[in-house]
Amino acid sequence: MQVAIVAQWGNDRTAGLAADIRDRLREAGVSVWLDDATAERFEAEGRPVGEFHAADLVVSIGGDGTFLFAAHGAGDTPILGVNLGEVGFLNPVRPDDAVDAVLAQVRQFQAAGSVPTRSRPRLTTHGDGWTLPPAVNEVVVQGQRRGHGGGADLAVQIDGSAYSRGHADGVLIATPTGSTAYNLSEDGPLVHPGVSGFVVTGMAATRGMPPLVVDADSIVSVSVEDAAEAVVVVDGRIRERVEVPTEVTVRAGEEPLRTAGPASDFFEALEKLD
Numbered sequence: 001m002q003v004a005i006v007a008q009w010g011n012d013r014t015a016g017l018a019a020d021i022r023d024r025l026r027e028a029g030v031s032v033w034l035d036d037a038t039a040e041r042f043e044a045e046g047r048p049v050g051e052f053h054a055a056d057l058v059v060s061i062g063g064d065g066t067f068l069f070a071a072h073g074a075g076d077t078p079i080l081g082v083n084l085g086e087v088g089f090l091n092p093v094r095p096d097d098a099v100d101a102v103l104a105q106v107r108q109f110q111a112a113g114s115v116p117t118r119s120r121p122r123l124t125t126h127g128d129g130w131t132l133p134p135a136v137n138e139v140v141v142q143g144q145r146r147g148h149g150g151g152a153d154l155a156v157q158i159d160g161s162a163y164s165r166g167h168a169d170g171v172l173i174a175t176p177t178g179s180t181a182y183n184l185s186e187d188g189p190l191v192h193p194g195v196s197g198f199v200v201t202g203m204a205a206t207r208g209m210p211p212l213v214v215d216a217d218s219i220v221s222v223s224v225e226d227a228a229e230a231v232v233v234v235d236g237r238i239r240e241r242v243e244v245p246t247e248v249t250v251r252a253g254e255e256p257l258r259t260a261g262p263a264s265d266f267f268e269a270l271e272k273l274d
């Protein structure tokens with residue numbers, strides 16, 4: 001079995017826990033990769049997180065940002081999230097339980113050849129000649145910047161039917177996972193993870209554009225006009241600058257995100273947002 005660990009960088013606690021988990025896994029005969037930044041702290045050889053899709057299990061130690069970073073490299077390899085972040089909405093395992101939680105996955109893998117997983121949908125985004133990596137939380141299509149003078153004229157279509165047209169800072173398409181993040185700040189609805197669908201939420205739209213929940217098979221297209229440029233942002237981290245006018249298409253990705261380990265309790269996790 002191959003386990004890959006990514007620990008939030010610049011943090012002694014996450015690096016220390018990564019080393020503890022690595023040592024216990026090695027005692028159990030499991031091969032371990034550490035991400036480059038963490039390995040460097042121990043003067044060991046690391047692996048880029050972009051290669052972690054080749055592991056059997058990815059362990060992410062940190063907050064939501066670290067989980068999203070791990071998810072962008074993990075492909076369909078399951079991720080077990082350990083919370084050492086400020087919010088840690090996406091990470092259900094407490095640090096004290098981390099070693100046991102990972103060893104439990106190892107036993108499952110050794111007995112059955114795989115670990116039990118849950119899946120969460122991702123979003124894929126493309127435009128004229130470009131495609132972005134899948135989003136776990138959301139895709140934002142916006143003008144050059146937020147705020148006065150920075151928006152764009154946006155037209156949103158769902159499966160080819162016009163939904164809304166007008167000036168706005170942007171439009172946000174969120175997964176149920178991402179409904180608790182940026183979508184919530186823009187007054188979009190919370191979506192229970194058991195619901196199959198996505199949310200389309202306008203950002204400071206000048207004309208009415210109520211948040212809309214669409215079927216998970218829907219194709220959302222956003223046409224952008226009258227702006228210096230359009231900016232498309234995946235999970236707050238990956239940005240594509242696009243010449244306008246342009247059309248951006250967002251739909252469910254083929255490969256969902258897979259998580260391993262204890263399930264997170266949605267209502268308990270909401271308390272972390274207070």
Ligand SMILES: NC(=O)c1ccc[n+]([C@@H]2O[C@H](COP(=O)([O-])OP(=O)(O)OC[C@H]3O[C@@H](n4cnc5c(N)ncnc54)[C@H](O)[C@@H]3O)[C@@H](O)[C@H]2O)c1
Binds near residue numbers: 064068179235237
């Ligand atoms: N105004 C806003 O609220 C705003 C603006 C930009 C980005 N974001 C969010 O930040 C995310 C990136 O997270 P980051 O940690 O790399 O950036 P970050 O460091 O800017 O943190 C954003 C905050 O969102 C929290 N968060 C992230 N994903 C979450 C989720 N699914 N549910 C609940 N809370 C969540 C993080 O813990 C953190 O408190 C983006 O996907 C976007 O959702 C929010």
Ligand SMILES: Nc1ncnc2c1ncn2[C@@H]1O[C@H](COP(=O)(O)OP(=O)(O)OP(=O)(O)O)[C@@H](O)[C@H]1O
Binds near residue numbers: 006064068069084085
């Ligand atoms: N081991 C790592 N190697 C390279 N980049 C990393 C690593 N860990 C984290 N990062 C970068 O830092 C970002 C996450 O850091 P961030 O400060 O947002 O922490 P976090 O995990 O959200 O925790 P917190 O809740 O404490 O903010 C990732 O998106 C990634 O860009």
